Amino acid sequence: MKINWNADKRNSIGSSTGRLSVEGTRAVEVRPSATSKQQIAALLDLLDLHLSNAQVAQPVHPREVTLRVPVPSSEARGAIGTLVDALVAPVQVNVLEQAVNGDWSLAATGWDASNVEEYPGWPALLQRPRPVPDLVSRVVRATSLSSLRAYPMLSTSAGWSLRLEGLEIGRTDGKRVRLKVGKDGKLGDRSLQRRTWIESTGHSEPFQTGDVEVAAKAIASFAKSWQALGQTRADHDEHALESRILRGATPIDVGGKPLSLIQQDDGVVNWGSQFPTKWGPGGKARYLDALLRDGSTPWAVEMKVQGGAGVGQYYRHAVAQAVLYREFIRRAFVLHPWFEMRGLDATRCQGAVVVPRLTNPRHAHWRARVTDLCAAFEVTFVEVDPSHALRH
DNA sequence: ACGCGGGGCTGAGCTGTCAT
DNA sequence: ATGACAGCTCAGCCCCGCGT
Numbered sequence: 302m303k304i305n306w307n308a309d310k311r312n313s314i315g316s317s318t319g320r321l322s323v324e325g326t327r328a329v330e331v332r333p334s335a336t337s338k339q340q341i342a343a344l345l346d347l348l349d350l351h352l353s354n355a356q357v358a359q360p361v362h363p364r365e366v367t368l369r370v371p372v373p374s375s376e377a378r379g380a381i382g383t384l385v386d387a388l389v390a391p392v393q394v395n396v397l398e399q400a401v402n403g404d405w406s407l408a409a410t411g412w413d414a415s416n417v418e419e420y421p422g423w424p425a426l427l428q429r430p431r432p433v434p435d436l437v438s439r440v441v442r443a444t445s446l447s448s449l450r451a452y453p454m455l456s457t458s459a460g461w462s463l464r465l466e467g468l469e470i471g472r473t474d475g476k477r478v479r480l481k482v483g484k485d486g487k488l489g490d491r492s493l494q495r496r497t498w499i500e501s502t503g504h505s506e507p508f509q510t511g512d513v514e515v516a517a518k519a520i521a522s523f524a525k526s527w528q529a530l531g532q533t534r535a536d537h538d539e540h541a542l543e544s545r546i547l548r549g550a551t552p553i554d555v556g557g558k559p560l561s562l563i564q565q566d567d568g569v570v571n572w573g574s575q576f577p578t579k580w581g582p583g584g585k586a587r588y589l590d591a592l593l594r595d596g597s598t599p600w601a602v603e604m605k606v607q608g609g610a611g612v613g614q615y616y617r618h619a620v621a622q623a624v625l626y627r628e629f630i631r632r633a634f635v636l637h638p639w640f641e642m643r644g645l646d647a648t649r650c651q652g653a654v655v656v657p658r659l660t661n662p663r664h665a666h667w668r669a670r671v672t673d674l675c676a677a678f679e680v681t682f683v684e685v686d687p688s689h690a691l692r693h
Numbered sequence: 694a695c696g697c698g699g700g701g702c703t704g705a706g707c708t709g710t711c712a713t
Numbered sequence: 714a715t716g717a718c719a720g721c722t723c724a725g726c727c728c729c730g731c732g733t
Contacts, residue, residue, distance in 0.1 A: 308717080308718055310717050310718070313718085315719080316718080316719080454726090454727095468724090483723075483724060483725090494724080495724095575726085586726095588727095614717090
């Protein structure tokens, strides 16, 4: 069987996902060297092609598709199993792996997300109290910038990250603030963010201080220059959208009513960011963009902005992420006390994909396709005001 | 024990190239 | 000619090791 490895730009399929048909079913295959992410993404590519009835040479089985992953990673085995379990569309997915002799056989998929051995440190890290250090709230309040927020760092002992509309401008342990933006590239290049920081503050080295006023002054002068760039540039920035969603400035409507913040806004901290999850055994921690709530129901929110890479591919991957975050939260019952403390029922967690409204008419067909793919997994697709994804 | 800094990994932004 | 993917670089996150 011939495999088509050419990039398919109409359907936004990259050259890492080959198309073919296997025993009369629509199928895709990844290369033996495919990364864990490519292996997981191929399942979504396959389902999107099938649900949108993308053209094929010969008719294919309407309710059965085949995913061929020659060498599944441990994480992908878990994640693909979770995704196939969560699928509510009437499609059977056969996942095949390849033996050394070239034969394909059904792959073992799925994993036990409740096994705390996979994330032994997390219960204690999540359970510890996170009082906001006095220095953190004083610095944030001293600048009088609604876009400056502190983010708790979940996996360090006492760390807080300071971000201006999502851009990290420093960190603090509660005793001193260490301010910097980015770093010089190994080839000597310097990003716009870092150039602006150095020009407006004069600090090309990390700048440490325990003095609230000194820190606030440096941050304020950077903020002024950074925001002035908004007059001439209109970049989309995922961190900016995330920052606005986490402080409640961008409403996320599901079923006609907005989700609320995970905890009452104090004007200082963006709670609900970077909740840790895992997608499969042995895999790395995958951090959730935003955790919001509707009453006692937690919502795992994955956001994407229109980047350089294709709209279709990008948004498709977001659907997989939303499902994997949601299912981990539902099943990792060792972490459920964290939710109970906040009056949340983790077993009822929902998932959403959030993107800036698709304004380009050329992208209109992606709205329908992503919505269908979301529906196949009971994920909610939400479009927000595109201006909220702008940096300034 | 703790803090700093380096290294590795993932993902986003930019730009060239190539499918359409 | 157009616009979407590929590939490179950097931002932001982690972990780990070394020095205090």
